[in-house]
Amino acid sequence: MKIINLNTTFGNAYSPVTLVISDFDGMHKGHQRLLQEANSLCEEDGTIVAVPLPIDKKEKVITPELTRNKLLQQYGVSKLFQLSKEQVISIKDLLTLTINNLTVERIIIDENSSIDNQQLTKSRDFINFTQEKQIEVISLPPLQINQQRLTTKLIKQLLASGQVEQAQALLGRPYVVIGHVIHGEKLGRKLGFPTINLGEIQAYVIPKPGVYFGLVGIQQDEYTLEYWNVLISAGYRPTVAGKDYLIEAHLLGFTGDLYDKQVNLSFLHFMREEENFSDLDALIKQMELDKRNGERLANLVTHPKNE
Numbered sequence: 001m002k003i004i005n006l007n008t009t010f011g012n013a014y015s016p017v018t019l020v021i022s023d024f025d026g027m028h029k030g031h032q033r034l035l036q037e038a039n040s041l042c043e044e045d046g047t048i049v050a051v052p053l054p055i056d057k058k059e060k061v062i063t064p065e066l067t068r069n070k071l072l073q074q075y076g077v078s079k080l081f082q083l084s085k086e087q088v089i090s091i092k093d094l095l096t097l098t099i100n101n102l103t104v105e106r107i108i109i110d111e112n113s114s115i116d117n118q119q120l121t122k123s124r125d126f127i128n129f130t131q132e133k134q135i136e137v138i139s140l141p142p143l144q145i146n147q148q149r150l151t152t153k154l155i156k157q158l159l160a161s162g163q164v165e166q167a168q169a170l171l172g173r174p175y176v177v178i179g180h181v182i183h184g185e186k187l188g189r190k191l192g193f194p195t196i197n198l199g200e201i202q203a204y205v206i207p208k209p210g211v212y213f214g215l216v217g218i219q220q221d222e223y224t225l226e227y228w229n230v231l232i233s234a235g236y237r238p239t240v241a242g243k244d245y246l247i248e249a250h251l252l253g254f255t256g257d258l259y260d261k262q263v264n265l266s267f268l269h270f271m272r273e274e275e276n277f278s279d280l281d282a283l284i285k286q287m288e289l290d291k292r293n294g295e296r297l298a299n300l301v302t303h304p305k306n307e
């Protein structure tokens with residue numbers, strides 16, 4: 001997938017194209033449907049260009065840029081119009097620039113996409129502009145799941161309440177956080193439960209504090225990924241007077257050194273609330289119980305390691 005920066009003028013080199021417009025945060029089933037529609041309408045050699053609408057920089061996201069772009073590519077997008085981090089531009093100017101730089105045959109758009117709190121497809125400017133350029137506009141309504149509109153906000157709410165299975169159903173894949181293993185307080189090993197601590201995860205939506213069952217993928221090299229069942233502790237660690245929200249994971253049955261490795265952590269099942277234990281012995285006792293419960297769950301799931 002080619003990433004096109006909007007500072008460049010491209011003339012009509014890529015004509016004709018289908019633009020798919022959305023915020024694409026989460027790349028959930030609603031986003032996937034927009035791209036499926038684009039794939040089914042495009043000729044064999046038709047080009048699908050994604051235009052991610054900017055997200056408020058303060059907002060936590062489900063899929064940071066790298067993950068989102070990888071998924072866009074998997075769903076058949078061949079070019080991505082993207083703003084650099086420093087670029088500040090209105091949605092209107094973003095669309096004008098994009099459309100002026102390409103020969104756009106059609107636009108597939110999320111009906112909910114809005115500009116200045118107004119539905120984009122209802123905005124006079126958008127209607128006039130697309131009519132003037134004779135661009136077909138296909139506006140798709142949001143998917144309805146159990147009488148609820150499928151939105152990124154809904155998935156964020158599910159994660160905030162620990163409902164990771166429901167989030168997984170709407171994403172079409174588990175909620176995954178990717179980070180590097182950093183050093184912590186080195187207490188885990190003394191308790192008999194060493195944990196990899198994930199760094200560089202500030203951009204992510206944080207799931208409800210608690211203990212989860214999950215899966216970790218460890219990137220060994222470009223071609224090798226290893227999977228392990230994990231107990232994830234996500235939260236503030238009140239028992240050891242932790243301050244910041246932290247995501248850490250104990251790999252079931254693993255020994256070895258994982259510092260600095262890149263890992264992806266899938267949240268599969270919420271096991272229990274995070275507790276403030278009166279002492280470390282009480283915490284260890286509970287972690288041993290978590291381990292037995294985790295091992296039971298591990299026997300219920302299949303994943304690449306077992307296949």
Ligand SMILES: Cc1cc2nc3c(=O)[nH]c(=O)nc-3n(C[C@H](O)[C@H](O)[C@H](O)COP(=O)(O)O)c2cc1C
Pocket residue numbers: 184185186187188189193194195197211231232233236237238239240248249250273274275276277283287290291
């Ligand atoms: C399975 C598991 C369950 C945990 N549950 C709690 C908990 O309920 N409350 C808490 O304060 N910390 C909990 N923790 C976090 C531990 O306090 C933390 O892993 C320990 O302080 C080691 O930290 P370190 O990795 O910085 O050495 C849990 C950790 C694991 C692995």
Ligand SMILES: Nc1ncnc2c1ncn2[C@@H]1O[C@H](COP(=O)(O)OP(=O)(O)O)[C@@H](O)[C@H]1O
Pocket residue numbers: 181182183184185186187188189190193194195196197249250251252253254255256257258259
């Ligand atoms: N089963 C395991 N699960 C997680 N980490 C393990 C495991 N076995 C060994 N390790 C190693 O131990 C480290 C965690 O030990 P810990 O005492 O919790 O230190 P820290 O506080 O730096 O995370 C991990 O980063 C990893 O390199």
